[in-house]
Amino acid sequence: QVQLVESGGGLVQxxxxxxxxxxxxxxxxxxxxxxxxxxxxxxxxxxxxRSSWSGVSTYYADSVKGxxxxxxxxxxxxVYLQMNRLKPEDTAVYYCAAAHRDDGIPTYRIPLVNExxxxxxxxxxxxxx
Numbered sequence: 001q002v003q004l005v006e007s008g009g010g011l012v013q014x015x016x017x018x019x020x021x022x023x024x025x026x027x028x029x030x031x032x033x034x035x036x037x038x039x040x041x042x043x044x045x046x047x048x049x050r051s052s053w054s055g056v057s058t059y060y061a062d063s064v065k066g067x068x069x070x071x072x073x074x075x076x077x078x079v080y081l082q083m084n085r086l087k088p089e090d091t092a093v094y095y096c097a098a099a100h101r102d103d104g105i106p107t108y109r110i111p112l113v114n115e116x117x118x119x120x121x122x123x124x125x126x127x128x129x
Contacts, residue, residue, distance in 0.1 A: 001022055001026045001027070001063050001083050001118070002027045002118040003025045003026050003114055003118070004022055004023070004093065004096045004097070004118055004119065004120035005022070005024075005025075005042075005120055005121070006020060006021065006022050006023050006095070006096050006120040006122060006123040007020070007023070008020040008123060009057075009094060009124045009125045010124075010125070010126070011021070011126045011128065012086055012125075012126070012127055012128070014127055014128065014129050015068075015085055015086065016086050017082070017083060017085075017086065018083050018125060019081070019082050019083070020081040020083065020096075020125075021079075021080055022034070022036075022078060022079045022080070022096030022121060023076070023078045024077045024078065024079075024098065027062060027100055027102065028063055028073060028077060029072065029078075029079065029098065031109060032053075032096070032101065033049040033050070033051055033053045033098070033107075034051050034055070034070070034079045034096070034098055035047060035048075035049060035051065035097045035099075036068075036070065036095065036097070036099075037094070037095045037097055037116075038040045038082045038090075038092035038094045038125075039063055039092055039095065039111075039122075040089075040091060040093075042090040043079065045095070046061065047061055047113060048060070048061055048064055048068060048069060048081070049061070049064070049070045050110050050111070050116075051070055053056050053101065053110070053111050056064055056071050057110075058107075058112065060072050064088060064090070067084050068081060068082065068083050068084070069082040069084075070107040071090065079096065081094070082098075086125075086127045087125050087127060088127045088128065088129045089127075089129050090125060090127070092117070092124075093117055093122040093124050093125075094122060094123050094125050095109045095120055095122045096115035096119070096120040097118065097119050098116060098117070098118040099111035099117060099118075100117065100118065101117045109129045
């Protein structure tokens with residue numbers, strides 16, 4: 001099992017920045033593929049960024065490309081989402097998710113969305129115009 005706890009959300013003005021953290025316990029994130037997803041009111045959950053198993057490659061949604069950056073600190077078992085030049089349309093609850101190698105998920109590709117077995121509770125990000 002992996003427990004994920006997000007933090008760092010809040011209220012920020014358009015153009016501002018926030019850094020979200022996702023602290024993991026239970027298993028090491030060095031054997032996990034990580035992702036961030038978000039869900040705005042009345043909308044379906046969408047992916048923001050997903051990383052490869054090694055963490056070397058990352059895949060961003062077009063809407064955040066060039067503004068958001070995923071990073072990982074294996075020593076702290078924590079991943080981060082740096083969000084710059086925030087826009088009102090970025091307002092959502094942000095979720096950290098993990099797919100772990102020990103769960104038998106194929107590692108020759110990045111996990112499918114339904115293969116992220118571990119999710120945090122979410123952290124609210126609100127961007128005012």
